[in-house]
Amino acid sequence: MVRRLYAEHGAALLAYATRLSGDRAAAEGIVRETLRRAWTEPAALSEERGAVRAHLFGLLRSVAGAPADPLPMLGAIGTLAPEEREVLNQLYFHGRDVKEAAASLGLPAETVKSRSYQALRRLREALAADVTMEAAG
Numbered sequence: 639m640v641r642r643l644y645a646e647h648g649a650a651l652l653a654y655a656t657r658l659s660g661d662r663a664a665a666e667g668i669v670r671e672t673l674r675r676a677w678t679e680p681a682a683l684s685e686e687r688g689a690v691r692a693h694l695f696g697l698l699r700s701v702a703g704a705p706a707d708p709l710p711m712l713g714a715i716g717t718l719a720p721e722e723r724e725v726l727n728q729l730y731f732h733g734r735d736v737k738e739a740a741a742s743l744g745l746p747a748e749t750v751k752s753r754s755y756q757a758l759r760r761l762r763e764a765l766a767a768d769v770t771m772e773a774a775g
Contacts, residue, residue, distance in 0.1 A: 640673050647694050654695065658702045660762045672698040696733060703730055714764035722757035725750055 651672060655665035675697050715723060728739035728750075736754075740747040 640677050643673055643676060643690075643694065644669075647691055650691070651694060651698055655698055655702060658699075658758065668698060668702050671701045675701065692735075699730055710765055711761075714761045717764050718757050718760055722753050722760070725753040726757050729754055 648669065651669045652665055655668040655672075656662055659665050659668060672694060676694060715726075718726070724743065725739060728734050728742055729736070732739075732742075734742060736747050736750050740750045743750065
């Protein structure tokens with residue numbers, strides 16, 4: 639099952655994980671963990687359920703968004719503009735896609751995409767700075 643999932647969805651998952659993490663090696667680990675979790679819940683991926691790729695992307699987001707220590711992430715989120723936090727809240731905590739988040743927020747989909755991109759970029763930068771300061775200290 640895992641081989642079939644990887645053959646069908648691996649490239650898309652890896653591309654998305656790379657965008658989220660900003661690091662190809664980390665993205666490969668995220669995809670491996672995503673597929674491991676999918677393997678542990680095969681009923682969630684049955685053809686009757688439909689939307690297998692959507693489920694895999696949801697798993698991937700949860701894997702990519704679960705840092706080992708949440709405190710640096712909380713600090714980084716606090717540096718975001720309120721409108722960026724709200725977009726991430728809609729996409730990652732409420733599990734909405736861009737179209738649904740846009741409707742919920744009363745914004746064009748392109749604005750949601752832009753804010754999401756900027757917010758994720760800022761989070762990566764803030765977390766990288768935190769790691770750099772921690773290594774220096």
